Amino acid sequence: MNYYFQDGHYAAETTNGLDIDSVLMMERMDEVENMSARENPIYDQISSFSVALYVLGCCEADDFLSMQDIDECYAAELLKINFVEINKTDITPGYKISNNREKYLMVLGDPVFPKHFAIIVNMEKERPFFSKLRYFGSGYDTLEELIHEYLDEGVTGYEDVHYFRLI
Incomplete structure (x- = not known):
């Protein structure tokens, strides 16, 4: 195992080149998807904010079931603390969560009052975003599907899409 210093802390890289943080995030995505699959959703018990922030490791929870639900106000606060806004063009070309730090x-x-959080998983895939929809469980979506899902909550189009990098 190789160790490197990044963003003020030490991280580890596995022997197959995957970053340990990425491996943990992929395991959390699997956990969330199994617990809140679209065929068997727990949509009334947890928000997209909770799912995204849990997967990214921004909340203290031992597992998905012990995760406290996060509302839009607390989500906005965590967004200010843990993320910096970027342009879409700042995302690494060919980005994959498993291969990038x-x-x-x-x-x-x-x-300031977000409607939905989605993790960017793989920009080379047709469905690059992982999240939990309001009336369905977790899964992968296109940007167009996500915008369409939130039209009735004031999301009108691409101007309502923002990108952030975890700091």
Whole structure:
């Protein structure tokens, strides 16, 4: 195992080249997807904010079931503390969460009162975003699907899409 210093802390890289943080995030995505699969959703018990922030490791929870639900106000506060807004063009070309140390979040709506959080998983895939929809469980979506899902909450289009990098 190799260790490197990044963003003020030591991180580890596995022997197959995957960053340990990325491996943990992928394990959390699997956990969330198994617990809140679209075929068997727990949509009334947890928000997209909770799912995204849990997967990215921004909340203290031993597992998905012990995760406290996060509302839009607390989500906005955590967004200010843990993330910096970027342009979409700042995302590494060919980005994959498993191969990059940077972690990204897509936010729908005004970041001060967000409507939805989605983790950017793989920009080379047709469905690059992992999140939990309001009336469905967790899974992968296109940007167009996510915008369409939140039209009734004031999201009008691409101007309501914001990108953030985890700091």
